[in-house]
Amino acid sequence: MTNSPEETTPSRLTTTDAVDASTGEPPVEPDVLDRDTYDAIREPRSSGRLPLGDGTWHQLARQYVWVQLISTGVLALIVLAAVLLVTFLSHQWWAWIPGGVFLGILAWTMIITPRQARAYGYQLRRDDLVFRRGILWQRVVAVPYGRMQLIDITHGPLDRGFGIAQLKLVTAAASTGVVIPGLKQEAAELLRDTLVDVAEERRTGL
C-alpha cells in the first residue's frame, strides 16, 4: 500500500491482520478497542427486541457520558440563566413556559444519556462492520468493508480533554449514517487505520 512508512508505528494494527481478514480470519482486535469501555450492551426488555446475536460487541468509552453530561449541563445552565435574567430584570414570567419545556427536555436527555451510551456497539466481523444503537428505537446497520468511501474522525475541545473522539463512516449512500461517538482517541485511530486498510483491500466499484 502507499502509506507504508506509517506501518512502523507501534500503536497500529499491522496490515497482515487486514490481509488475514480476506482469507477468512476476522481482523484481530487488540484490547485497545476495549480499554476503559462499557462491557455490556443495554437492551430493551421486551422479547420482541432485536437480539444481540453472537460475536463480541465493542462499546463506547465511559468518558463519553461525562462529555455529554457536561455539554448538555452547560447548555441547561445557559438556558436557566437566560430565563432568570428575563424574569428578574423585566418581570416577564411567561419566559418560564418555553424555558421550562426546554429545560425539561435537557434534563430528560441527561437522564437517559448513560443508558443510551450503553446501547451503542460495533462489531468487526469477517466481511463487514455492524453498528447498533438505541434502546427505544433500535437501529442496526451492517456495512461491508469494501463499501467504505472514507472515515472521518472529529473531536471537539471537550472531547480532547477527555481523550475521546467521534468516528464517522461514509459510504456512497447518505442513509447509511454510521457515527460512533465516544471512542478513545487511540481506539478511533486504530479503527480508522484498520478500516482504511481493509477497505483498500476489498475496494469495489460503487
Next chain:
Amino acid sequence: MSEFDHVPPPVASGALRADARAAPELTDGEWHRLHPLTPLFRGGLFLVVIAGLVIANLRDRLVFLFLPWLDEDIDVEIDGEEFRSGDPIDFIIANNLYLVAGLVLLGILLVLIGLFYLSWRFHTFRITGDDVEVRSGVLFRTHRRAPLDRVQGVNLTRPMFARLVGMAKLEVVGAGLDSNVKLEYLSTANAEAVRADILRLASGSRVVAAARADSATLHSTEGANAPGVSRRSAAASVVSAGLTGLISGAEEPVSEPESVVHIPIGRLVASRLLSTSTLWLIAIVVAIIVGSIAGTPWVLFTLIPALIGFGAYWVRTITRSLRYSIAPTSSGGAREQPGGLGRSPSTIRITFGLFTTITEILPPGRVHAVEISQSILWRPAGWWEITVNRLSGRGLADGTNDQFTTVLPVGTRADVERVLRLLLPGLPENEWPLVFEHGILGPKPEDPYTNTPRRARLLRPLSWKRNGFLLLPDALLMRRGAIWRKLAIFPLARLQSIGIEQGPLDRALSVASIRAHTITGRVNGRLAILDRDAALGVFEDAEAAAVTAASSDHSHRWADEDPEASPDAVSVSVENPTAAVPVDGPEQRP
C-alpha cells in the same frame, strides 16, 4: 469530421504525451479545444441579459424611434439641465458625438470578443486511457479530472438553438455531488465520437485499445505532414461543418439503434393527464368554485393563473418525454470482441425530449435501484412507470436531476419487461417470473415473498398481504402498496449497506423494518412491518450476499474480461512513483 479542435494549444506543454492506449481524433491523450462557437452559446444568456437591460432602459426612446406617432408623452426638449440629469443618448445627440459613441461601442465589443476568445482558447480538454480532464479559466485556472473507471454515464444534451447549428453538450457523469465533467460545446459528430471513445476507454476493452493505438500512430504522422495547411483548412472545415450541421440539422445521431419501447403520443398525454397533479388541479378548481359561490365571484379569476401553470407543467412534462427511445448499444466495446456480446453486458442508450434532446448512455452496473410503480389512476390502463437510483453527478440543488431518474415514463407490462431486462441483465431467466408475476402483479397463490405477519396487519391495513420482500441470489426485491403498487429491485452488487430498525410499537408486535441503503434517489429502500425473525434473517443473508456480489463484480470496467487488468492494477502502477518518495525518505536519513 472537422479538424478545428486539433490545433495544439500553447498552454499544453510537450510533456503531455499521448497515452499508449489512447484513441485517435479528440481522444488521443492530447489537449484539445472546444468548438469555436462555444462562447456564443455559453455567453448567450449574458448577452440576452445585457440586451434586455439596454432595451428596458431605452424603451421610451425605441418606441419613439419606431413608433413616432406615440410620442406625446416623450419629452424631447433638450436643454442644459437635461444633460446633467443624465440621459447619455440625449447628450450624444446634442453634442454630435456619434463617432466617439460608435468607437466606444466598438471598443467594448472588441474587448468582449477578445475575452470570449481568450476563455475559449484556455478552455481545453484531454481524454487519456485513465481520465477525462478539463482545464478552463484565464485568471483563475480550474482543472477537473474524472477517472474513467468511475464514470457513471455520458449524457449528450442538444438544446434547441445549439442543435440548429449542429452542436451538442457532452457531460461525463462522475461519481459524486457536482462532479460532472462538461464539454460544452462540440459539434454533434465530434461529440458522438468522443462519447463512444470515452465509453470504450472506460469499459477497459483492451482489444479496442490496441486497435486504437495503431491508428493513433498513423494519425499523428498524418497530422505532422501538413502543419502549414492547418489554419486555413481548419477555418474552412468549421464553415463546412456548420453548414452540414444546418442542412442535416444533426437530427440523426450516428447509427441510432432501434428502441425496444415505443410510447404512442396518445398514451403519453393520457398518462400525464392521469397523474397526481391532475387530482390537485381538480381540488384547486373545486376550492375556487366553492369560494366564488360562498364569497365573491372575483375569486374565479384566480382560476386563470392556476390553469396556465398546470398547462405549462403538462406541456413541459410531455415535450420532455416525447421522442423517447431506449435501446441497448454496443458502444461499450462488446461488439469488437468475438462472441463477446453474450458475456459482457452492453450499455443502454436512452433518448428523450422534443426541443432539448438528451441522450444518456448508461453503462452496465450503474443502476443502484429500480422501482416499478403504478398509481391507482393508471391501473385500468395497465400502465407502469420505471424510476431508478443512479448517480447523476449533479449538485443537490440542480433542478434537472429529476429527469434522469425516470427511465420509462409510461409503458405497458410488456414494455416494462423489456426495459427491466435491459436494466438488470444479470438476473437469470428463472427469476423473472418472481419479478413480474409475483412482484409487480402479486400477491398470487403460493406467494414466494415474505410478507407482513397477520398479527401486525393493523399497521398495514390495506397492503399487508402485499407488503413483503424476496431475496434472490443477486437482488433484493421489495414489494409495497396496494393502491399505489410498487416493486423496488436492489441489485446486491450495488447495495451500500443494510439496516434494520425497530421502534416500541414494532417491538410489541415483534416486527421490524429493514432498510436497503443505496445512493440517494427516488427509490426508497425502507420496508416496514416485517416479522422480526424474517427481517433478521434477510438482514444477515442480504449482507452476506451483497459482500459476495460486490467482490465478484467488475462492472466498473465492464468490457474487461480479465480481472487482472482491472483499474486497480493500473492505478497502483501509476501511483507507484509518487508512493516511492515517502517510502525512500526515512531510509535516506542518516
